[in-house]
Amino acid sequence: MTLLVTVSSFGIGAIMAIPLMLGLRSNYPPIRAVFRLIVDLIRGVPTIVWLFLLYFGVTLGHLRLTSLSAAIAGLGIVSSAYLAEIYRGGFATLARGQIEASHALGLSPATTFIRVLAPQALRTSLPSITTFLLALLKDSSIASTIGVTEMVFSATTFSRQNPGTAGLTPFFIAAGVYVVVSVPLAIVARRLDSRLRRNN
Amino acid sequence: MSQQLITESQQVTSAGVTITNLSKKYGDNQVLDNISINVKPGSVTALIGPSGSGKSTLLRCINLLEIPDEGTITVGTTTVEAGTKVSDRALLDLRRQVGMVFQSFNLFPHMSVLRNIAFPQEKILGRSREEAEERALTLLDRVGLREKAQHHPDRCSGGQQQRIAIVRALALNPRAMLFDEPTSALDPEVGLEVLAVMRELAAGGMTMIVVTHEMQFARDVSDHLVVMADAHIIEEGRPAEIMANPVQERTRRFLSAVLER
Amino acid sequence: MDFVQYLPQLGQGLLVSLQLTAISVTFGYAAGMLLALGVSSQLPWLKWPTLIIVEVGRGIPSLVVLYVVYYGLPSIGLLFDNFAAAAAGLTFTVAAYSSEMLRAGIQSVHRGQNEAAMALGLPQTSTFTRIILPQGLRSSIPALMGLAIQSFQGTSLAYSISVSELMSKAYQSSSITFQYLQIYAITGLVFAVIAVPSTWTSVWVERRLAKGFA
Numbered sequence: 001m002t003l004l005v006t007v008s009s010f011g012i013g014a015i016m017a018i019p020l021m022l023g024l025r026s027n028y029p030p031i032r033a034v035f036r037l038i039v040d041l042i043r044g045v046p047t048i049v050w051l052f053l054l055y056f057g058v059t060l061g062h063l064r065l066t067s068l069s070a071a072i073a074g075l076g077i078v079s080s081a082y083l084a085e086i087y088r089g090g091f092a093t094l095a096r097g098q099i100e101a102s103h104a105l106g107l108s109p110a111t112t113f114i115r116v117l118a119p120q121a122l123r124t125s126l127p128s129i130t131t132f133l134l135a136l137l138k139d140s141s142i143a144s145t146i147g148v149t150e151m152v153f154s155a156t157t158f159s160r161q162n163p164g165t166a167g168l169t170p171f172f173i174a175a176g177v178y179v180v181v182s183v184p185l186a187i188v189a190r191r192l193d194s195r196l197r198r199n200n
Numbered sequence: 201m202s203q204q205l206i207t208e209s210q211q212v213t214s215a216g217v218t219i220t221n222l223s224k225k226y227g228d229n230q231v232l233d234n235i236s237i238n239v240k241p242g243s244v245t246a247l248i249g250p251s252g253s254g255k256s257t258l259l260r261c262i263n264l265l266e267i268p269d270e271g272t273i274t275v276g277t278t279t280v281e282a283g284t285k286v287s288d289r290a291l292l293d294l295r296r297q298v299g300m301v302f303q304s305f306n307l308f309p310h311m312s313v314l315r316n317i318a319f320p321q322e323k324i325l326g327r328s329r330e331e332a333e334e335r336a337l338t339l340l341d342r343v344g345l346r347e348k349a350q351h352h353p354d355r356c357s358g359g360q361q362q363r364i365a366i367v368r369a370l371a372l373n374p375r376a377m378l379f380d381e382p383t384s385a386l387d388p389e390v391g392l393e394v395l396a397v398m399r400e401l402a403a404g405g406m407t408m409i410v411v412t413h414e415m416q417f418a419r420d421v422s423d424h425l426v427v428m429a430d431a432h433i434i435e436e437g438r439p440a441e442i443m444a445n446p447v448q449e450r451t452r453r454f455l456s457a458v459l460e461r
Numbered sequence: 462m463d464f465v466q467y468l469p470q471l472g473q474g475l476l477v478s479l480q481l482t483a484i485s486v487t488f489g490y491a492a493g494m495l496l497a498l499g500v501s502s503q504l505p506w507l508k509w510p511t512l513i514i515v516e517v518g519r520g521i522p523s524l525v526v527l528y529v530v531y532y533g534l535p536s537i538g539l540l541f542d543n544f545a546a547a548a549a550g551l552t553f554t555v556a557a558y559s560s561e562m563l564r565a566g567i568q569s570v571h572r573g574q575n576e577a578a579m580a581l582g583l584p585q586t587s588t589f590t591r592i593i594l595p596q597g598l599r600s601s602i603p604a605l606m607g608l609a610i611q612s613f614q615g616t617s618l619a620y621s622i623s624v625s626e627l628m629s630k631a632y633q634s635s636s637i638t639f640q641y642l643q644i645y646a647i648t649g650l651v652f653a654v655i656a657v658p659s660t661w662t663s664v665w666v667e668r669r670l671a672k673g674f675a
Contacts, residue, residue: 040660044653046614048628049645056635057642138522145524145621152525159532168533171525179520186520263580296582306577309674310595319591320581354673365577372581 001068001150005140008072010133013079020084025091042081048142050074055146071143075136082132090125091117124196130189134182141178151177214407215276215297215375216241222261222271222282231257232268233431239376239424242405246418246439249428250454255411258428259378262409263298264291276375296324299369303381305361307353307368313340314349317368324372332371339367343397359390363397376407383414415458419443427451467634467644474630475651477544481616481626484548486609489555496560497567511560518557524618526550531622547619547626555612559605566601567593602670606663610656617652627651 023035055070065073094117102112144153155170217239224232231254239245247255260266262273268282275297280286307316317336321327327335340346343363345356353361362382369377379398383391395417402408402421412418418425418439425439427448435442435451446452499511518526530553531546541549570593578588620628631648635641 040657041653044614044656044660045649046617046628046652048617048620049631049649049652052628052632053642053645053649057645059642138520141522141524142618152522152528155525156528156532168529168536171529171533175517175521175525175529178522178525179517182520183516186516265576265579292582292584295580298580300577300580302573302577302580304573306571306573308574308577308592308596310599320583323584323587323591324582352674369581 001148002137002140005071005075005143005148005150006137009075009079010136012072012076013083016076016080017083017087020080021087024084024088039081039084042077047074047078047139048145050078051142051146067147070146071148075139075143079136083129086125086128086132087121089128090121093124094120127189127193127196130185130192134185134189137182138178213375214242214405217262217376217407217409218274219262220272222258222268222273224257224261224266224268230431232261235271235433237426237433239407239409241407243423244402244408244410244421245424245426246422247409247411247426247428248413248418253428254431255428256380259380259409259411262378263295263300296372297375299372299374299377301362301365301369301377301379301382303384305358305365307361307365309353312350312352313345313356313364316353316364317371320368321371335371336367339371343367357390358386359393362386362394366397376409377401379408379410379412381411381413383412413458415443427454429454467638470630470634471627471648471651474625474627477624477626478613478616481547481551481619481624482609482613485551485555485612489552489612490559490605492552492556493559493563496556497563500560500564501567515557515560518553519561523551523554523615524621526554527618527622543622543624546622547616547624551612551615551619554615555608558608562601562604562608563597567597569600570596599670603663603667606666610659610663614652614656
């Protein structure tokens with residue numbers, strides 16, 4: 001469940017971040033300002049508040065989102081804002097010369113963007129994206145607070161059902177799983193980072 | 201003016217520097233192979249040679265920024281032998297007798313120019329703040345930078361920063377000065393300001409060892425020229441003689457490459 | 462507009478959130494500095510245990526840390542009330558994250574600074590405290606400001622161990638009025654109104670710092 005929540009919300013975020021990033025890079029200052037406000041507002045609201053807002057607050061007639069879909073949607077929204085900022089950072093580091101060279105070659109703006117700029121930006125933002133994925137994995141634990149039966153929820157339930165005997169064990173197991181998953185990812189992120197630095 | 205800069209900064213006499221059988225390796229890479237040099241008190245030695253020849257490493261071994269594998273270093277009356285355990289006391293003692301000026305200045309960016317010069321005096325010589333700052337101002341005046349005292353280093357040009365770095369070292373009354381390509385990061389005309397200060401120091405009798413690509417300076421100012429290549433000293437002697445008639449083919453090639461630029 | 466009458470409640474909650482932030486940032490940064498020194502140490506017996514503490518602190522979700530402190534530690538005889546548990550848990554997380562930021566700042570100081578101090582003959586301790594540390598701290602300021610904003614947002618997790626901070630006040634109010642949407646939207650706005658301008662300030666500070674020392 002932890003992985004399902006992490007992966008789905010990351011997928012939603014990765015796609016929704018693209019239009020947001022385009023807005024942040026717009027040539028028109030008012031559009032840029034609006035998107036900047038949207039992105040900062042999304043990031044300014046704590047994840048747990050997003051989840052409660054979607055889970056308890058959003059009703060379509062008498063229908064409410066299930067806790068799982070609210071969690072995925074909430075984490076997806078938050079991810080889209082963070083990833084948009086990371087994508088933007090990736091594009092910002094590109095040399096102006098790349099755009100000029102593409103124009104000089106007569107490439108269309110769309111081709112320039114998709115074939116020249118995007119692959120380079122993705123490469124430079126890869127370490128930040130990995131780091132973000134790690135943070136998301138940890139944030140998926142917040143889904144337990146609206147009743148998604150992911151790892152932390154199970155640990156809490158188990159320890160409440162066995163108050164005398166369980167003690168720290170279920171939490172240590174849950175914590176151990178996070179560490180086991182996140183430390184290798186962190187090492188990968190660090191490797192990517194130093195490799196990119198060397199190449200530049 | 202030259203006499204002033206040196207006599208007031210040199211309350212102790214200049215010391216000689218002797219290096220005997222110095223060797224150093226980085227892994228399998230021999231960077232210094234059995235180097236010996238004798239620098240007389242008050243004399244100027246210029247170290248030249250292609251990059252990677254070991255001249256900067258040699259300079260950095262003299263004040264133990266790099267620890268040599270073998271050999272001895274003597275500055276004045278302090279001797280350090282490589283391979284033996286060097287006490288922190290002996291290390292500081294050696295470094296305090298030798299001033300060093302770096303290619304990239306290395307002023308402390310978070311301190312004003314005045315504090316850059318005064319702070320080490322307070323820490324190392326135990327001077328009071330007033331005393332240290334007064335001395336800093338006097339020396340700044342000598343190099344024409346008194347008005348920069350309250351500025352931070354990043355508000356000064358490269359040439360000004362390097363002159364400040366020289367003053368920072370001089371304020372501690374060193375008995376010898378090491379210069380590691382002091383003008384390489386500077387535009388040629390700015391480099392001249394720095395070289396002028398170095399000329400004054402030399403004229404005032406400071407012992408100096410200078411790693412440099414400035415052939416004019418090496419010829420005019422230095423008493424002794426040392427040519428290094430591939431971790432060895434390949435030639436040494438009177439600067440004018442070596443530049444006119446190099447004995448070694450390597451020296452000839454290096455000199456013509458440098459002089460043609 | 463019944464929810465308006467709950468605004469004072471939310472205000473009280475906000476006060477508790479800010480208290481938690483102040484405590485976790487103050488003690489977290491201080492502990493983070495000690496951890497950073499430990500991790501940078503040459504002594505293996507000091508380096509490895511601190512490194513493990515830091516990696517565990519960064520690897521485990523803040524929420525899990527709160528559960529461990531509140532539900533878990535009593536089983537080995539350490540009993541915290543809700544507020545103390547939240548303060549301790551958040552401080553631990555902040556300490557782990559800030560230690561890496563401080564370490565990165567210290568490492569970013571140019572090698573020439575250390576060499577210049579050595580060449581002048583400055584002792585190691587004053588080289589560190591007067592030359593390296595001030596420059597390292599300065600370059601960690603933007604990251605530390607960002608972390609302070611994050612930890613303010615992170616106090617909302619203390620809701621899960623029933624600390625009466627902003628989020629729990631929102632939960633109580635909304636379960637009485639059933640005006641979930643309005644109350645959580647306002648709660649979100651309260652967080653954003655503090656976090657967003659703070660973020661802009663930190664970006665501004667970062668640009669100022671990048672311009673130099675003068």
